[in-house]
Amino acid sequence: MDDKLLQGKVALVTGGGNGIGRACAEELGALGASVVVNDLGTDEWAQGTTSEAADAVVAGIRERGGEAVANYDSVATSEGCRSAVQTGVDAFGKVDIVVGCAGALIEGGLKATDEQYELFMALFLGQKFWLGREVLPGMVERGYGRFITVTSHGATGLLGQPVFAAAMCGVISLTRGIAHEYAGTGVTANCLSPGGATRLHATSRDMFEKMHEEGIVDDEFWEGFQKTPPPEYVSPIVAWLCTDAGADVTGEVFQAGGGYVATHSRLREERTVYRGDPKTTPPWTLEELDLVVPRMLLMKP
Numbered sequence: 001m002d003d004k005l006l007q008g009k010v011a012l013v014t015g016g017g018n019g020i021g022r023a024c025a026e027e028l029g030a031l032g033a034s035v036v037v038n039d040l041g042t043d044e045w046a047q048g049t050t051s052e053a054a055d056a057v058v059a060g061i062r063e064r065g066g067e068a069v070a071n072y073d074s075v076a077t078s079e080g081c082r083s084a085v086q087t088g089v090d091a092f093g094k095v096d097i098v099v100g101c102a103g104a105l106i107e108g109g110l111k112a113t114d115e116q117y118e119l120f121m122a123l124f125l126g127q128k129f130w131l132g133r134e135v136l137p138g139m140v141e142r143g144y145g146r147f148i149t150v151t152s153h154g155a156t157g158l159l160g161q162p163v164f165a166a167a168m169c170g171v172i173s174l175t176r177g178i179a180h181e182y183a184g185t186g187v188t189a190n191c192l193s194p195g196g197a198t199r200l201h202a203t204s205r206d207m208f209e210k211m212h213e214e215g216i217v218d219d220e221f222w223e224g225f226q227k228t229p230p231p232e233y234v235s236p237i238v239a240w241l242c243t244d245a246g247a248d249v250t251g252e253v254f255q256a257g258g259g260y261v262a263t264h265s266r267l268r269e270e271r272t273v274y275r276g277d278p279k280t281t282p283p284w285t286l287e288e289l290d291l292v293v294p295r296m297l298l299m300k301p
């Protein structure tokens with residue numbers, strides 16, 4: 001089998017200096033893609049900056065015979081996203097693949113300050129909008145593009161943290177909107193919901209243990225969290241989506257955590273009860289809804 005399936009393609013991986021981004025950057029590089037490794041070099045809590053994280057991954061890809069360059073901008077700003085894309089254009093002439101992985105632990109509950117809320121939205125949701133706006137036109141022109149955005153199981157709301165849930169669900173809707181709008185152009189857009197034993201994962205262990213004790217996360221989540229494998233178990237689905245085999249796969253959320261890969265359901269009407277034609281039928285009465293909502297919509301006995 002040809003192991004250079006992505007030869008000639010240019011990939012930008014944000015947050016590529018650590019964890020899941022690093023595994024994706026290395027896997028895409030091993031498949032022959034030229035890689036822009038973007039990383040601001042923060043700690044797990046979005047503090048500090050260093051060029052070392054991106055540089056180490058670039059050096060590793062080059063040592064193995066691949067092509068890579070570093071970019072150190074923050075993708076929590078539109079200028080940073082533009083600059084990260086420009087690094088790919090300057091070094092390799094274009095950007096064909098984007099994997100939006102950069103992230104950090106920021107307060108995602110209702111006690112978040114305005115500043116934390118804004119950083120959260122900029123880093124997790126704004127990043128994907130700014131990157132998409134920058135790269136989609138060129139991808140469409142060339143008839144090939146893979147736009148992959150990282151979301152989280154937290155999008156379900158089942159980890160609490162409503163700001164986190166809103167941003168992560170926003171990423172899914174943004175990506176699905178892109179998938180729908182750009183269908184048939186050769187550009188696909190999909191989400192990755194990862195589970196990888198990264199430094200971020202290790203740092204959030206105490207928080208999830210406490211949430212498990214408080215009943216906010218269930219036993220299944222907590223058991224799965226403790227068995228999470230290294231991020232190299234997450235990156236293969238990202239690489240696969242970039243190959244020709246993934247050409248028609250768009251608008252999906254792939255959850256990958258090692259030993260399995262899953263797709264998420266789409267937001268659709270689940271159950272519907274009809275009152276009648278509004279031209280001839282009055283609106284629901286509250287007494288009718290007393291019966292209809294629990295028994296016919298929520299299916300309570």
Ligand SMILES: NC(=O)c1ccc[n+]([C@@H]2O[C@H](COP(=O)([O-])OP(=O)(O)OC[C@H]3O[C@@H](n4cnc5c(N)ncnc54)[C@H](O)[C@@H]3O)[C@@H](O)[C@H]2O)c1
Pocket residue numbers: 014015016017018019020021038039040041042043044046053073074075076101102103104123150151152153193194195196197198199200201228
């Ligand atoms: N690890 C998991 O199990 C898991 C689960 C769900 C979601 N995620 C998401 O996956 C993504 C990657 O997480 P990870 O576990 O690999 O974390 P990580 O800390 O190992 O790597 C994240 C990288 O992003 C970089 N970064 C942070 N802010 C940045 C910015 N503004 N601009 C550019 N780079 C920036 C950091 O320097 C770091 O190198 C995050 O968005 C995270 O929320 C991870």
